[in-house]
Amino acid sequence: MVDRIPDGLAVSQLRLGDVELLVLHHPVAVAPDSPLEQLTPRQREVALLALDGSSNADIARKCSVHARVVAKHLAAAYRRLGVGSRAELAALL
Numbered sequence: 001m002v003d004r005i006p007d008g009l010a011v012s013q014l015r016l017g018d019v020e021l022l023v024l025h026h027p028v029a030v031a032p033d034s035p036l037e038q039l040t041p042r043q044r045e046v047a048l049l050a051l052d053g054s055s056n057a058d059i060a061r062k063c064s065v066h067a068r069v070v071a072k073h074l075a076a077a078y079r080r081l082g083v084g085s086r087a088e089l090a091a092l093l
Contacts, residue, residue: 035092038080046073050086051093 036044042063049059056074060067083089 035081039077043073043077043080046070047077047089050074051090 036047039047045063046059049062050056054062056067056070059070063070078084078089081089081092083092
């Protein structure tokens with residue numbers, strides 16, 4: 001159980017089978033009128049890492065998830081934003 005969240009950090013709840021995890025992370029700031037507002041915090045994090053040129057494998061390592069999870073987050077982000085690729089995502093933002 002987390003009693004206090006350190007200043008500047010956010011907490012996300014993650015469920016892996018029967019195990020529930022609370023993950024502390026730095027929130028990603030987004031301008032109020034940004035298309036990224038439409039994304040979940042994790043989709044936003046993955047999309048921004050993809051825009052920085054990270055591969056799915058690199059993003060997976062940085063986020064401590066499997067590359068397939070990264071692909072699912074990117075696909076969901078693309079759907080929400082109406083784009084089909086990293087290039088289209090970059091053009092939108």
